[in-house]
Amino acid sequence: MKNFDLAKIFFEMASYLKMKDESFRSIAYNRVALTLESMEEDVEDIYGRGGLKALEDIPGVGKNIAQKIEEYLKTGKIKSYLNLKKQTPVKLDEISMVEGMGPKKAKALFEKLGVRNLKDLEKAAKSHKISPLFGFGEKTEKNILEGIEFLKKSKGRSLLGHITPIVDEITEKLGSLKEVQEISVAGSVRRRKETIGDVDMLVASESPEKIMDFFVRLPWVAKAWSKGKTRSSVRLTQGFDVDLRIVSPKSFGSALQYFTGSKEHNIATRRIAILKGLKLNEYGVFRGQKALAGKTEEDVYRAIGLCYIPPEMREDTGEVELAQKNSLPEIIGYKDIKGDIHCHSDWDGGENSIKDMAEAARKMNYEYVGISDHTKYLRIEHGLDEKQLEERNKEIDSLNKSGRHIRILKGCEANILNDGSIDIKDESLAKLDYVIAGVHSSMKMDKERMTQRIINAMKNPNVDIISHPTGRLIQKRDEYQIDFDKILRAAKEFNVALEINSSPERLDLKDANIRRAKEAGVKMVINTDAHHKDQLKLIEFGIAQARRGWAEKKDILNAYPADKLLNYFKNAS
DNA sequence: GCCGTTTTCGGCCCGACTGTTTTCAGTCG
Numbered sequence: 001m002k003n004f005d006l007a008k009i010f011f012e013m014a015s016y017l018k019m020k021d022e023s024f025r026s027i028a029y030n031r032v033a034l035t036l037e038s039m040e041e042d043v044e045d046i047y048g049r050g051g052l053k054a055l056e057d058i059p060g061v062g063k064n065i066a067q068k069i070e071e072y073l074k075t076g077k078i079k080s081y082l083n084l085k086k087q088t089p090v091k092l093d094e095i096s097m098v099e100g101m102g103p104k105k106a107k108a109l110f111e112k113l114g115v116r117n118l119k120d121l122e123k124a125a126k127s128h129k130i131s132p133l134f135g136f137g138e139k140t141e142k143n144i145l146e147g148i149e150f151l152k153k154s155k156g157r158s159l160l161g162h163i164t165p166i167v168d169e170i171t172e173k174l175g176s177l178k179e180v181q182e183i184s185v186a187g188s189v190r191r192r193k194e195t196i197g198d199v200d201m202l203v204a205s206e207s208p209e210k211i212m213d214f215f216v217r218l219p220w221v222a223k224a225w226s227k228g229k230t231r232s233s234v235r236l237t238q239g240f241d242v243d244l245r246i247v248s249p250k251s252f253g254s255a256l257q258y259f260t261g262s263k264e265h266n267i268a269t270r271r272i273a274i275l276k277g278l279k280l281n282e283y284g285v286f287r288g289q290k291a292l293a294g295k296t297e298e299d300v301y302r303a304i305g306l307c308y309i310p311p312e313m314r315e316d317t318g319e320v321e322l323a324q325k326n327s328l329p330e331i332i333g334y335k336d337i338k339g340d341i342h343c344h345s346d347w348d349g350g351e352n353s354i355k356d357m358a359e360a361a362r363k364m365n366y367e368y369v370g371i372s373d374h375t376k377y378l379r380i381e382h383g384l385d386e387k388q389l390e391e392r393n394k395e396i397d398s399l400n401k402s403g404r405h406i407r408i409l410k411g412c413e414a415n416i417l418n419d420g421s422i423d424i425k426d427e428s429l430a431k432l433d434y435v436i437a438g439v440h441s442s443m444k445m446d447k448e449r450m451t452q453r454i455i456n457a458m459k460n461p462n463v464d465i466i467s468h469p470t471g472r473l474i475q476k477r478d479e480y481q482i483d484f485d486k487i488l489r490a491a492k493e494f495n496v497a498l499e500i501n502s503s504p505e506r507l508d509l510k511d512a513n514i515r516r517a518k519e520a521g522v523k524m525v526i527n528t529d530a531h532h533k534d535q536l537k538l539i540e541f542g543i544a545q546a547r548r549g550w551a552e553k554k555d556i557l558n559a560y561p562a563d564k565l566l567n568y569f570k571n572a573s
Numbered sequence: 574g575c576c577g578t579t580t581t582c583g584g585c586c587c588g589a590c591t592g593t594t595t596t597c598a599g600t601c602g
Binding site: 017022023024025026027028029031032059060061062063064065096099100101102103104105134135136137138139140143187198200225226227228230231232233243245258259261263266267270271274275280281282283 | 574575576578584585586587588589590591592593594598599600601602
């Protein structure tokens with residue numbers, strides 16, 4: 001897949017062009033880079049299928065860029081890119097990661113001080129060579145040093161699941177002020193992206209000053225970057241930034257739409273507004289001076305001829321076109337899950353008893369809960385052998401018999417061994433309501449073997465679900481080397497569901513793969529993999545990713561009632 | 574460099590804030 005390599009090159013070219021003040025060419029390259037990054041089809045396949053002509057059908061790609069893509073596919077490099085790099089040998093991608101540094105400042109520092117990378121930049125700032133320069137000053141120099149410190153500490157982005165608790169607290173604190181009429185989180189947090197750069201919050205109020213004073217003095221604030229009447233920005237001690245915008249209530253909807261983004265989605269919606277002779281900005285939808293909408297997001301979308309688009313879908317990957325035709329898929333809702341079926345109990349070293357897990361699941365308003373303890377290969381997780389599994393089943397049977405709990409299903413999370421066989425006997429697996437199988441070892445296997453390993457596991461008629469199918473840990477461990485298309489075809493053929501693991505560190509399947517699975521007609525389940533009863537509530541993150549992957553209720557098996565779910569598993573094997 | 578339901582030429586999203594200026598460029602979202 002060359003899409004990402006090419007996207008990276010075009011992003012860089014866009015920055016270099018901006019440096020040279022060629023802003024419109026820069027926009028063109030940036031746009032193509034974004035398209036390539038989010039495109040599902042391999043650009044190499046497109047070229048193979050229809051040559052230059054087919055490349056030009058990609059939005060934003062014209063003759064010129066098509067030729068550059070061809071050049072890259074044939075020779076592995078792009079001459080004009082190398083030339084740009086030669087002209088200004090500056091690591092722009094590195095330098096612009098520092099808050100407040102962009103192409104223009106980078107250019108000035110290169111020409112005057114020879115700054116080529118992050119290290120040079122830090123050295124120049126530390127030896128106070130930057131502040132005397134024209135256009136720079138004390139503050140800029142200080143901000144550069146602080147920006148570099150921040151980068152070293154945080155790697156830039158935080159996991160969604162790690163920041164939402166504090167975001168909820170801030171929302172509650174601000175929301176309790178009497179001056180606040182409405183409040184919502186916006187930006188990538190509202191879109192539920194798996195990682196977050198900074199947090200955007202929006203408030204509707206007629207008296208913003210008091211709120212801003214309160215905001216920059218919140219107990220978690222380490223530093224206020226800026227403070228104004230409509231926008232303030234702070235860094236929290238937790239290591240990420242929060243932006244607060246305040247607008248008048250009559251613009252709350254349009255501002256929420258605007259600050260929720262994504263940027264690409266906004267560009268698309270604004271284009272539609274322009275085509276209709278309207279103007280869309282954070283203050284509303286306007287025809288000339290006349291405001292047509294602004295109070296709610298629904299009004300805004302309606303005014304430009306679109307139906308409401310859920311925040312999780314706003315990435316300009318086709319949702320705007322469907323909204324124009326009023327044919328968006330009805331994506332799964334946050335209350336549609338009927339039971340979590342990947343939960344561990346104290347039988348395999350989890351924190352809580354089966355009874356406690358069932359009680360916690362009842363509080364989640366579930367109809368059922370599935371206990372799927374590890375099996376014997378995983379010694380470190382106290383995996384159960386055939387005999388222990390039998391004992392555990394008896395406990396579940398007696399709990400179910402007592403009638404005092406929600407329905408408890410008997411499952412397990414078995415291990416897929418290197419050859420694709422399962423680490424526990426088929427007779428034992430057959431006695432369970434369902435079987436989850438997952439890879440927990442030899443994760444660095446080569447692509448062909450790993451793909452075949454998982455497919456072999458799916459061929460076992462007892463296996464119903466593959467847990468965390470790609471094995472990634474966000475920002476820590478890459479996905480296994482697998483041919484995902486082959487996995488999808490096998491999942492469809494053998495009627496095996498793929499898990500959407502809700503753990504904020506995993507989110508596996510991820511959004512793009514969920515969409516591919518859905519398109520391939522493969523069923524999924526959304527689970528938490530809870531090892532503690534408090535982790536059941538993490539399901540919201542899995543549902544959020546499912547929504548980002550456009551999954552509908554019918555695609556998600558544990559949105560079915562228990563009997564329908566069990567029937568599915570029975571008939572699938 | 575790309576693009577077209579007023580356009581094959583003339584636009585390309587656009588407003589807020591900062592830090593440096595003395596009227597604005599650069600950055601961000």
